[in-house]
Amino acid sequence: MATPAAILGHGGRLGAARSAWPDAPKPWLDLSTGINPWPYPVPLLAPEAWSRLPDPESLRRLERVAATAFGVEDPARVVAAAGSEALIRLLPRLLTARCAAIPARTYGGHADAWRAADARIVDLNDPAADLRVLVNPDNPTGRVLSTDQVLDLTDKPLLVDEAFVDVDPARSVAALAGAPGRQGLMVLRSFGKFHGLAGARLGFLVARPDLATRVRRALGDWPVSGPAIAAGLAAYADTDWAVQTLLRLADDAARLDDLLRGVGFTILGGTSLFRLARAADAPRRFEVLARAGILTRPFPWDETLIRFGLPGPQADWLRLANALESLR
Known part of the structure; x- marks a missing residue:
């Protein structure tokens, strides 16, 4: 199916994804943005x-x-x-x-x-x-x-x-x-x-x-x-949190690169919050991942590109790894 225009425009368009793939497993795993999956632990706010x-x-x-x-x-x-x-x-x-x-x-x-x-x-x-x-x-x-x-x-x-x-x-x-x-x-x-x-x-x-x-x-x-x-x-x-987060994100970005390379993606770059990958059949791969309830970021100006954000908990890494295995 054609990728909805809203998804091509920005990351994070889960509403459009749910409408396009209503039978996808829930909850969706949103990897379409470059947002840290381990948020800062905000203290309890005063009323x-x-x-x-x-x-x-x-x-x-x-x-x-x-x-x-x-x-x-x-x-x-x-x-x-x-x-x-x-x-x-x-x-x-x-x-x-x-x-x-x-x-x-x-x-x-x-x-x-x-x-x-x-x-x-x-x-x-x-x-x-x-x-x-x-x-x-x-x-x-x-x-x-x-x-x-x-x-x-x-x-x-x-x-x-x-x-x-x-x-x-x-x-x-x-x-x-x-x-x-x-x-x-x-x-x-x-x-x-x-x-x-x-x-x-x-x-x-x-x-x-x-x-x-x-x-x-x-x-x-x-x-x-x-x-x-x-x-x-x-x-x-909280500078201590920032230092530890820099180390964690770097490790997770390297882990994601290994996963993506293992199923034939070429890593073109990114930051430690997201990775830009290329595959000749990227539209098919985007669709397979979407049907598995995993939203990534395609690009209208180059159909061979997909951007991946970082998974957070181990269960999300395993879910992504299992979905990627189906791309082989």
């Missing part, structure tokens, strides 16, 4: 986190804690929002760029947002561009540019989406974003992917202070929920 409006000082405290985590000296350059997606949609309305340079095969939300703001989309190195957008590490390929390569692009305003950089923190340029001499550099950071708490909807912009102020005003008085603020404050302060 006030749910019953009261978020306190502005708590939000500022979260931005200070996030600034420290990102290596940003001035917390005034860090803005919290309800997920980096909210910032992706907002920034084109605040910035004056009318021609945005965005790679063709990267996270599609960026081009969608700039088109909605009536900007023209061109290739990353097109001289007509008055702003560039880069996803680093890239989603979905995992391609990573070095810090020097990223900074070489800052001859024009540059927005860097670092949604997956927590697994390779040395690649981040967030510490430089909006600093003197780097006023045109803007960085987006995501909380939910590395911390496995995508439902919290928490993300950050790092930018020069005047732009950060404009974004805060545009977002309004309560841009982040009380529970998300509490989760962020706890998680960003």
Whole structure:
């Protein structure tokens, strides 16, 4: 059967998958995203986190804690929002760029947002561009540019989406974003992917202070929920958890590579949160896995590609291994 368009557009479309394959075993195993399957253990939240409006000082405290985590000296350059997606949609309305340079095969939300703001989309190195957008590490390929390569692009305003950089923190340029001499550099950071708490909807912009102020005003008085603020404050302060998680994800990514290679996939790259694999008969393999209740991520621009997120508990690894065996 033809893959539903909603599944081709983004990962995590379990509703579309359930409709397309109603007889698949339940519960579905969703491997279509790059979200840590072992989420941060958020402490029990105080009832006030749910019953009261978020306190502005708590939000500022979260931005200070996030600034420290990102290596940003001035917390005034860090803005919290309800997920980096909210910032992706907002920034084109605040910035004056009318021609945005965005790679063709990267996270599609960026081009969608700039088109909605009536900007023209061109290739990353097109001289007509008055702003560039880069996803680093890239989603979905995992391609990573070095810090020097990223900074070489800052001859024009540059927005860097670092949604997956927590697994390779040395690649981040967030510490430089909006600093003197780097006023045109803007960085987006995501909380939910590395911390496995995508439902919290928490993300950050790092930018020069005047732009950060404009974004805060545009977002309004309560841009982040009380529970998300509490989760962020706890998680960003827990550096021991982050160190152990980096090691665990690296081991699990290597384990997944072995599984996929064992059934004939070629590993093209990814991060330790997802792996990009190729097979000549990838559409058939995607369909077989879907009928087994395992959702992966296909791509409309190359039918030989499938992206796999990481399984979590051992039962999920065994379920994936058994389904992959049927591909032999």
